[in-house]
Amino acid sequence: xxxxxxxxxxxxxxxxxxxxxxxxxxxxxxxxxxxxxxxxxxxxxxxxxxxxxxxxxxxxxxxxxxxxxxxxxxxxxxxxxxxxxxxxxxxxxxxxxxxxxxxxxxxxxxxxxxxxxxxxxxxxxxxxxxxxxxxxxxxxxxxxxxxxxxxxxxxxxxxxxxxxxxxxxxxxxxxxxxxxxxxxx
Numbered sequence: 001x002x003x004x005x006x007x008x009x010x011x012x013x014x015x016x017x018x019x020x021x022x023x024x025x026x027x028x029x030x031x032x033x034x035x036x037x038x039x040x041x042x043x044x045x046x047x048x049x050x051x052x053x054x055x056x057x058x059x060x061x062x063x064x065x066x067x068x069x070x071x072x073x074x075x076x077x078x079x080x081x082x083x084x085x086x087x088x089x090x091x092x093x094x095x096x097x098x099x100x101x102x103x104x105x106x107x108x109x110x111x112x113x114x115x116x117x118x119x120x121x122x123x124x125x126x127x128x129x130x131x132x133x134x135x136x137x138x139x140x141x142x143x144x145x146x147x148x149x150x151x152x153x154x155x156x157x158x159x160x161x162x163x164x165x166x167x168x169x170x171x172x173x174x175x176x177x178x179x180x181x182x183x184x185x
Contacts, residue, residue, distance in 0.1 A: 001056050003141050004064045007128075008049035008081050009073025009094075011039055014128030018071065019050035021132060025142050025150040026054045034062030049077065054141065069139065071131050073114065078102060092135045092176075094127065110138045110176055117171045126168040133172025144173065 007018045016037045023035040032055045039048040053062050068089040072078035075098045082091055087106040096115035112134040118126040129151065136147050151169060155161040 002059070003054045003069065004067035005052045005054070005069040005071065005135070005141075006049060006067045006081055007052075007071045007073070008047070008077035009128075010077075011046045011048040013048070013073045014125065015039075015048040015073065016050050018128040018132045019052045021129075021147070021150055021154055022052050022136075022142075023054075024154070025146045026052070028150060029142055029146050031056060032059050034059050036062045047076065047080075049081070069135070071135050072098060072102075073128065073131060074098065075100075082107075090135070090139050092131055092138070094131060096127070108138070110134060112172060112175045114172065114175075117175060118168055121164060121167050121171060123164055126164055129165045129168035130172040130175070133169035134176035135172070137173035138176040144169075 005022060007015045009015045019035055023033045026033045034053040037050040051064055051067060053059050066084050066086050068086050070081050070085055071092045073094045078093060078098055082102040085091060085107060090108040090110060091102050092110040092112060094114040095111045096113045101109050112131060114127040114130040115124055117130045118124050136142055136144055148169060151165050152162055155165055
């Protein structure tokens, strides 16, 4: 089994952090992992994306032209990367910033208002963790409990952020598992 997940959005949205958390969680579960970050020279506000390859066998190359899954945090990223996805993959769309679907019937489209949900928790910067929670809940590529443990470890040095991010994971999971929540907020 090999799974490729791309996270894409503006710099400053926690795109690389989401990929890193997913990669760490996958390693914790015993998978082989490659994490490949990429960002423009503008950093904050520019385009950022990363690719996480998860496999139960050694990974020959971390370079993937057609990933299976995409977590799109803004519209330019969705428009750029959605056409590249393999059929029968998953695209998570942050509907707070992307008011349209991907226009592909061959994908599982998960519509989650990640930025709005994270703002309701008191910090819009946790939108990436909302999206990550929704993505894992919908795809089941890792145990959700492993993701929780990884988030706790990632934010252990910043205690006030642990609860925020655990609540963000749960908000994402609830939104992904209840289709009515993802339509509007």
